[in-house]
Amino acid sequence: xxxxxxxxxxxxxxxxxxxxxxxxxxxxxxxxxxxxxxxxxxxxxxxxxxxxxxxxxxxxxxxxxxxxxxxxxxxxxxxxxxxxxxxxxxxxxxxxxxxxxxxxxxxxxxxxxxxxxxxxxxxxxxxxxxxxxxxxxxxxxxxxxxxxxxxxxxxxxxxxxxxxxxxxxxxxxxxxxxxxxxxxxxxxxxxxxxxxxxxxxxxxxxxxxxxxxxxxxxxxxxxxxxxxxxxxxxxxxxxxxxxxxxxxxxxxxxxxxxxxxxxxxxxxxxxxxxxxxxxxxxxxxxxxxxxxxxxxxxxxxxxxxxxxxxxxxxxxxxxxxxxxxxxxxxxxxxxxxxxxxxxxxxxxxxxxxxxxxxxxxxxxxxxxxxxxxxxxxxxxxxxxxxxxxxxxxxxxxxxxxxxxxxxxxxxxxxxxxxxxxxxxxxxxxxxxxxxxxxxxxxxxxxxxxxxxxxxxxxxxxxxxxxxxxxxxxxxxxxxxxxxxxxxxxxxxxxxxxxxxxxxxxxxxxxxxxxxxxxxxxxxxxxxxxxxxxxxxxxxxxxxxxxxxxxxxxxxxxxxxxxxxxxxxxxxxxxxxxxxxxxxxxxxxxxxxxxxxxxxxxxxxxxxxxxxxxxxxxxxxxxxxxxxxxxxxxxxxxxxxxxxxxxxxxxxxxxxxxxxxxxxxxxxxxxxxxxxxxxxxxxxxxxxxxxxxxxxxxxxxxxxxxxxxxxxxxxxxxxxxxxxxxxxxxxxxxxxxxxxxxxxx
DNA sequence: TGGGAGTGCTTTTTT
DNA sequence: AGCACTCCCA
Numbered sequence: 176x177x178x179x180x181x182x183x184x185x186x187x188x189x190x191x192x193x194x195x196x197x198x199x200x201x202x203x204x205x206x207x208x209x210x211x212x213x214x215x216x217x218x219x220x221x222x223x224x225x226x227x228x229x230x231x232x233x234x235x236x237x238x239x240x241x242x243x244x245x246x247x248x249x250x251x252x253x254x255x256x257x258x259x260x261x262x263x264x265x266x267x268x269x270x271x272x273x274x275x276x277x278x279x280x281x282x283x284x285x286x287x288x289x290x291x292x293x294x295x296x297x298x299x300x301x302x303x304x305x306x307x308x309x310x311x312x313x314x315x316x317x318x319x320x321x322x323x324x325x326x327x328x329x330x331x332x333x334x335x336x337x338x339x340x341x342x343x344x345x346x347x348x349x350x351x352x353x354x355x356x357x358x359x360x361x362x363x364x365x366x367x368x369x370x371x372x373x374x375x376x377x378x379x380x381x382x383x384x385x386x387x388x389x390x391x392x393x394x395x396x397x398x399x400x401x402x403x404x405x406x407x408x409x410x411x412x413x414x415x416x417x418x419x420x421x422x423x424x425x426x427x428x429x430x431x432x433x434x435x436x437x438x439x440x441x442x443x444x445x446x447x448x449x450x451x452x453x454x455x456x457x458x459x460x461x462x463x464x465x466x467x468x469x470x471x472x473x474x475x476x477x478x479x480x481x482x483x484x485x486x487x488x489x490x491x492x493x494x495x496x497x498x499x500x501x502x503x504x505x506x507x508x509x510x511x512x513x514x515x516x517x518x519x520x521x522x523x524x525x526x527x528x529x530x531x532x533x534x535x536x537x538x539x540x541x542x543x544x545x546x547x548x549x550x551x552x553x554x555x556x557x558x559x560x561x562x563x564x565x566x567x568x569x570x571x572x573x574x575x576x577x578x579x580x581x582x583x584x585x586x587x588x589x590x591x592x593x594x595x596x597x598x599x600x601x602x603x604x605x606x607x608x609x610x611x612x613x614x615x616x617x618x619x620x621x622x623x624x625x626x627x628x629x630x631x632x633x634x635x636x637x638x639x640x641x642x643x644x645x646x647x648x649x650x651x652x653x654x655x656x657x658x659x660x661x662x663x664x665x666x667x668x669x670x671x672x673x674x675x676x677x678x679x680x681x682x683x684x685x686x687x688x689x690x691x692x693x694x695x696x697x698x699x700x701x702x703x704x705x706x707x708x709x710x711x712x713x714x715x716x717x718x719x720x721x722x723x724x725x726x727x728x729x730x731x732x733x734x735x736x737x738x739x740x741x742x743x744x745x746x747x748x749x750x751x752x753x754x755x756x757x758x759x760x761x762x763x764x765x766x767x768x769x770x771x772x773x774x775x776x777x778x779x780x781x782x783x784x785x786x787x788x789x790x791x792x793x794x795x796x797x798x799x800x801x802x803x804x805x806x807x808x809x810x811x812x813x814x815x816x817x818x819x820x821x822x823x824x825x826x827x828x829x830x831x832x833x834x835x836x837x838x839x840x841x842x843x844x845x846x847x848x849x850x851x852x853x854x855x856x857x858x859x860x861x862x863x864x865x866x867x868x869x870x871x872x873x874x875x876x877x878x879x880x881x882x883x884x885x886x887x888x889x890x891x892x893x894x895x896x897x898x899x900x901x902x903x904x905x906x907x908x909x910x911x912x913x914x915x916x917x918x919x
Numbered sequence: 920t921g922g923g924a925g926t927g928c929t930t931t932t933t934t
Numbered sequence: 935a936g937c938a939c940t941c942c943c944a
Contacts, residue, residue, distance in 0.1 A: 264934045361934045742931050804935040
């Protein structure tokens with residue numbers, strides 16, 4: 176058991192061996208956070224301080240949960256299955272499945288992913304005749320989620336103005352609809368689980384007695400509801416062990432509250448605060464840059480990364496004239512790195528926004544370099560897969576209107592929008608599902624509806640006793656889905672995905688057969704008499720598809736350069752990292768610059784990006800960039816200036832190009848000076864020179880707004896606009912044809 | 920019913 | 935620019 180503690184540094188060891196009390200571990204990037212968390216659990220068990228069944232470990236992503244389980248399995252000889260390890264959503268689901276009656280849900284309740292939720296909201300708005308201009312579905316969905324993530328039900332949402340009151344009414348209607356259909360959205364999973372424990376004293380008591388140790392990863396990403404959720408579980412005297420890094424909080428925009436770290440300290444009277452500051456990932460030049468950057472943020476809990484490794488290489492800065500050139504630089508450098516023997520999977524290109532990947536992809540493609548783009552559509556989110564799943568959902572629950580609406584006429588079977596409208600109305604007036612409504616209508620309004628219902632019923636009858644994969648096979652065949660895509664041009668990928676779905680189901684069933692162990696803890700009151708009895712495989716598979724939609728995307732090509740947003744890179748590390756698009760307005764993003772909170776989150780994002788690199792970090796930017804169909808001109812990001820210049824080596828020419836191995840036309844080679852330092856004068860100056868002799872970075876005067884500096888520009892001719900940072904009046908976009916700007 | 924044209928949006932995103 | 939979505943007509 177002491178071998179568990181080998182190779183831990185003193186702080187890590189201190190954290191692992193803390194007594195069973197609340198603790199907060201502030202773990203810097205690359206400081207061995209996951210290791211501490213898993214070793215802590217292993218240590219508790221090896222010490223005899225806890226039994227597996229007394230452990231509740233919570234993460235945000237399935238990937239993190241999986242990794243934790245895998246590491247624990249390696250550390251501990253014994254069965255780890257008695258532990259509850261999973262995501263907030265996965266664990267909530269588990270709780271709700273076990274106690275579905277008490278939670279007021281049907282046993283077969285289904286989970287709406289974001290797209291399903293949006294579809295449900297749209298359907299609702301249509302049924303209620305709500306003007307979608309005034310209440311955009313997206314916005315309403317966001318309102319719904321935000322309310323729930325604050326832990327609020329409709330009656331508790333504050334509504335001081337008319338539109339908000341209306342939104343609250345719609346929230347109520349939405350809830351009614353979900354309840355009738357037997358579906359829950361992501362936020363609802365957590366809220367319902369929380370409420371279940373809040374109002375069911377025996378259950379609460381049971382779980383609080385059972386879990387003596389609650390451990391959370393990435394605590395800085397938790398929202399208020401998640402915080403309350405944890406409080407419920409740990410409220411009965413369990414020890415809450417939270418690991419997080421306030422400097423890596425980058426999900427504030429979707430409700431995460433860094434403040435939870437402080438609130439936790441205060442409310443739980445945390446006596447053990449441990450900082451992990453030794454970094455095992457990067458050379459010190461990279462860490463120094465990261466430290467210098469993040470020092471500009473206020474409100475930090477304070478932390479300084481250090482390493483025993485040496486300084487390493489300087490950071491490399493490359494300023495391009497335009498985005499194509501920037502991308503070409505990346506491709507050239509990458510080629511050099513590969514030639515030097517770096518593995519492709521150890522090289523990453525990071526950007527602030529997904530739209531930036533295109534140019535880089537193009538350059539890499541032209542250079543014949545294999546790459547892989549992360550993000551985008553995941554397997555279970557593809558339309559053909561969702562269609563197939565919708566049939567399965569109907570098999571499981573005929574009253575799932577989202578599924579019904581999705582496939583009632585797909586593939587086309589003559590049930591048009593008119594029929595559907597009729598159905599909606601009928602369903603509405605009888606307060607019943609679309610399925611129930613079509614039972615009324617089918618007699619009168621034609622064969623098609625009856626045929627559809629018979630189809631689904633037949634699928635359901637046929638599914639008894641057959642395997643999941645076989646059931647899906649039947650669905651693909653009898654629904655006509657496969658035939659539909661087979662006959663369509665350019666849809667071979669979709670056919671392949673459908674086959675993959677059959678395969679995935681087979682795999683799922685093989686892996687999960689009998690895999691659910693009986694809990695060793697006493698049964699929950701009101702729980703199933705058979706304990707954690709295996710639910711219907713179909714329901715399990717559908718749940719898996721909703722909650723772990725990402726897993727199937729993972730064809731993680733190790734032999735390719737990795738392209739992703741900075742957000743997606745959190746938790747990952749690479750030998751070499753290109754951090755691209757370092758321009759004001761892009762990174763930091765213009766929508767965030769306005770408020771301090773936004774800017775600080777951008778800076779944390781930058782901090783996350785910088786700390787991804789182990790050995791080499793490139794910072795690249797471009798003076799001109801194609802964005803939204805227009806060329807924009809921007810200043811270098813302020814974040815570059817926040818890094819001590821002595822850590823940065825300015826690179827004006829790609830080494831590969833210098834050696835003549837590049838396809839890069841010499842005429843386009845940037846000059847010796849760093850272009851960003853002299854905006855508007857290097858290649859592309861023709862465009863950078865705005866009307867009236869104005870340039871990016873130039874001080875100007877405006878009759879009404881006073882003194883300012885030109886931040887950026889877009890458009891040309893009479894459309895030309897400039898963005899000006901005024902000393903007094905803030906940031907404004909001005910049309911050059913209208914505004915009178917004089918050089919100052 | 921389904922396709923073509925017109926319109927509008929475009930930061931980050933896991934579950 | 936590129937994409938998703940809506941609307942309207944054949």
